[in-house]
Amino acid sequence: MHDLAHAQEPEHEHSVVPSDPALRVKSLESLLVEKGLVDPAALDALVDAYEHKIGPRNGAQVVARAWVDPAFKKRLLADGTAAIGELGFGGRGGDYLVVVENTPQVHNLVVCTLCSCYPWALLGLPPVWYKSAAYRSRAVIDPRGVLREFGLEIPEGVEVRVHDTTAELRYLVLPELPAGTDKLKEEELAALVTRDAMIGVAKVTLPKAGGRA
Amino acid sequence: MNGVHDMGGMQDMGPVQREENEPVFYQRWEGRVFGMMWLGSAWRKWNLDAMRSAIENIPPADYLRLSYYEKWFAALIDLVTSRGLVTRAEVESGRPAAASAKATPPVAATGVPALIARGNPVRRDVAVAARFQAGQRVRGRNINPPGHTRLPRYARGRTGTVERDHGVFVFPDANAHFQGEKPQHLYTVRFAARELWGEQAAARDAIYVNLWDDHLEPA
Numbered sequence: 248m249h250d251l252a253h254a255q256e257p258e259h260e261h262s263v264v265p266s267d268p269a270l271r272v273k274s275l276e277s278l279l280v281e282k283g284l285v286d287p288a289a290l291d292a293l294v295d296a297y298e299h300k301i302g303p304r305n306g307a308q309v310v311a312r313a314w315v316d317p318a319f320k321k322r323l324l325a326d327g328t329a330a331i332g333e334l335g336f337g338g339r340g341g342d343y344l345v346v347v348e349n350t351p352q353v354h355n356l357v358v359c360t361l362c363s364c365y366p367w368a369l370l371g372l373p374p375v376w377y378k379s380a381a382y383r384s385r386a387v388i389d390p391r392g393v394l395r396e397f398g399l400e401i402p403e404g405v406e407v408r409v410h411d412t413t414a415e416l417r418y419l420v421l422p423e424l425p426a427g428t429d430k431l432k433e434e435e436l437a438a439l440v441t442r443d444a445m446i447g448v449a450k451v452t453l454p455k456a457g458g459r460a
Numbered sequence: 461m462n463g464v465h466d467m468g469g470m471q472d473m474g475p476v477q478r479e480e481n482e483p484v485f486y487q488r489w490e491g492r493v494f495g496m497m498w499l500g501s502a503w504r505k506w507n508l509d510a511m512r513s514a515i516e517n518i519p520p521a522d523y524l525r526l527s528y529y530e531k532w533f534a535a536l537i538d539l540v541t542s543r544g545l546v547t548r549a550e551v552e553s554g555r556p557a558a559a560s561a562k563a564t565p566p567v568a569a570t571g572v573p574a575l576i577a578r579g580n581p582v583r584r585d586v587a588v589a590a591r592f593q594a595g596q597r598v599r600g601r602n603i604n605p606p607g608h609t610r611l612p613r614y615a616r617g618r619t620g621t622v623e624r625d626h627g628v629f630v631f632p633d634a635n636a637h638f639q640g641e642k643p644q645h646l647y648t649v650r651f652a653a654r655e656l657w658g659e660q661a662a663a664r665d666a667i668y669v670n671l672w673d674d675h676l677e678p679a
Contacts (some may be wrong), residue, residue, distance in 0.1 A: 268487075268489055268529075268530060268533060269487065269488070269489045271533070272489035272492050272493055272533060273489070273492075274551075274554035275496065275533075275536070275537070275540075275551065275554070276492050276496060277554060278546060278550055278551065278554050278555065278556065279496060279500070279540070279545075279546070281555070281556050281562075282545075282546065282550075282556050282560065282562060282563060283562040283563035283564055283565060284500065284503065284545055284546070284563055284565060285495075285496055285499045285500060285565055286499070286565035286567065286568050286569065288568065288569035289495070289499055289565065289567050289568055289569045289571065289572055290491075290492060290495035290496065290499060291569065292569040292572040293494070293495040293498060293499065293572055293575075293576075294485070294491035294492070294494065294495055296572060296573075296576060297484055297491075297494070298483075298484045298485065298491070301576070302484075337577070337579065338576050338577040338578065338579040339575075339576050339577075339578070339579045339580060340579070341579065342579040342580055342581055342582070342583075343583065343626070345648075358468075360466070360467050360468030360469075360612055360614075361465060361466060361467075361468075361512075361610065361612060362465065362512050362515065363528065368579075371484065372484055372494075374478070374479075374482055375477075375479065375482060375528070376476050376477060376478045376479075378528045379473075379476060379477065380467055380470075380473040380524060381473040381474050381475060381476045381477065382476045383467040383468070384467040384468065384469065384470035384471065384473045385471070385473065385476070386468075387468040387469055387614065387656070387667050388468070388469040388471070388614075388656075388657050388661075390665065391662060391665075393476060396475055396476055397476070397478075403662065404664075405664075406664040406665060406666065407653075407662065407664070407665040407666075408665070408666050408667075408668060409653075409665070409666070409667045409668065410668045411468060411612065411667060411668065411669045411670075412670070413610045413611075413612065413669055413670045413671065414610060414626075414629065414632075414646055414670035414672075415508075415580060415582050415629065416626065416646075416648075416670055
């Protein structure tokens, strides 16, 4: 969890954020609303969009389509923005999309070392670990060590490609289609695709025995 | 700026800590900060590059200690005051100054879907010659600007290969400081992991970085 408790310690007396962000944020919001700078209903709508509408299910649809439609996959890898636009996704955090494909020879991993850029339009807002100093610092210098912490051991013969999101291009990893999925429909395949697999810190797997697959 | 935000390759930050089923916003105020930053930017007093620069300007000890949205909040206060939307006194009091005019918000709730769809278009359809081509060997320039830059320290002085030319994009290093867009070609450059980190890196691995013409020189 976040550590919000230390702002009043003496060594932090010049801290840029006060001890009670909730109160100060409320105060700033009422100021901006009273001055007519921000519409509070628009604030509600933006928060609602990212809490309930825009998330990893978007990206999973793209991945599943690529798995079942070779022509789409070809377009997707050639011009991610245009192909993903066919499914209606784009806009903020997805203006320029690049899809990188995991294969038996190549494993892709996405990071933003300078801030926390992330394909919002396809995955929603990033998880805390993606924004953490640990991930941002280590993903480029020790990607295999980071992946090991996520439970992924990448064989020596496989090339690891780390994509540092330093511009407005946003990366989506196209995971490998797991074996034993021949009979699954596109929607069932989409249900297997996780956020972590589309960042490159996991593989897509079938549910354990007893699951519906 | 050689700030603490430029984290690629730093060590001793500990293991990556994950949480199952984490919420989009842990607390209500985080969502409000997220929304105010975005809706405030609709006044076009700052751009996304300036917003990143404001976050980078948080003093390093605070930067490391603060949560993500605490950093956004610090940057938001910086931007709304330095760019003239409100005064410091108004932020302190939480009340508009006497006799200040009331504006009309540029984005209403009904305009939010369009705001999201509009995104942040920073590709420019202007004729600017590319200084490099795919396949060309290039080196990250040894620059240490005191302001915003998207050239990470770990790529400076290092040699890589241009993988792809993405066309002409706004140059954040200038745009963040309201010095114009300075549009130029944006590339993906592939650096061998061993070029960046030496023999400890795996022989086959590579880091791909998006860099602009002004970040690169022929190698």
